[in-house]
Amino acid sequence: MCAIRHRAASGSAQVHHGRVRITRLGHAALLLETSEARVLVDPGAFSLDAAFELSDLDAVVVTHQHPDHLHPARAADVVAASPGAVFLADPETAEQQGGPWRTHADGVVTQVGDITLTGVGARHATILPSIPVVANVGVLVEGPSSDGGTTTLFHPGDSYESTPAGVDLLALPLSAPWARISDTVAFLSGVAPRGFLPIHDATIADVAYDLYWNHAVNHGGVDAEQAHRLAPGDTLDA
Template sequence: MGRMQITRFGHAAVLVEAAGSRVLIDPGVFSPDETFALEGLDAIVVTHQHPDHLDQDRYGGLLERNPDALLLCDPETASIAQVGDWSTNGDGVETVVSDLTLRGVGAQHAVILPTIPRIGNVGVMVSAAGEPTLFHPGDSYEHAPEGVDVLALPLSAPWTKLSETVDFVQRVAPTTLFPVHDRTISEAAYGIYWGQLTAHSGVQDARLLGQTDATTA
């Protein structure tokens, strides 16, 4: 199996480098400026419209630096995006980028409160022949696709609780995982969340295996 390089850029933003291609997922408001200075991207994928997944004020510059990148997002985000020619992703939709395949997973954001309308959310699986398969679910624990080697795991949000997080990991059953969606946890409490998750899910942290570079926690 080939070596996929994964770099975290704060909260939900993840750069995936595999099969000679570079894909950036969810460049949001909690991500540092260096996220929006990336160049040489083959695709930019946004799972949903919330600002912690797409920074409307900064992503225009990212598109200018990557004019040939495929832009892929859920249908609702495509309808409101202020800049760029976005293609729509959907559950089961496969988009080929060079030797990579991007497959959409799911359709809706997790329930935050019964009184808050649910918006669209399409997670993404990134795969290529001879490479591990990565799954970034966006903001949802609803779907547990088969064949996931590396899980980008949303660790904390208004829609999560730890028992559901552990259950999600066990249903996906990845080989390894690493945290995303974690800027809502204080530094003092972070070890409690992650320690409980790894202890009870039984899945090893991909960072301990050298599969990810955590550039920004």
């Protein structure tokens, strides 16, 4: 059972026993919290300010170099606020950022407290033939669930190429310059998660949001009760 809470994440650590708490921080950014770890994914230029006010993180994961996934002007602030964290990024971003950033590649597994982070995929989706394709490594996040077992979330970054098995909750890129709604729905169907939540939606006008969301809900093959329409700042207990 998942429950949505409408409140923003706090800057410092909190304890969440026996489950993963997922907070949307705008566009592609997610904060994942358990009793042992706090992990931030893709703090980009379209993220809430709250994404850059977090401290004492245990890990930061960046799927690729585009500014809506890693804010170039605020990346150093993220590092400075959590000096003890593990910083993981695709090979190109890790090389560009240097310092504490480690390469997070397909199949690489990193343990952070009771959260397991596994790299998935290698390349960003094609935007235009004239635009170079950059590296993109999604992340499978496995942590404790509220029923005493485990739950697995998949954040694919900017790619619909990889469809790993056993995903409980998919962070679904809802709109992008590289995607049609038919691609989005096919990806959701291919992953076949138990549930999903939206990411990568800052480019959708409010008046058009229902159009994108309803296509995913009605045609993606997932139980509508497990379609979690989280707005930026909302939290889901998985």
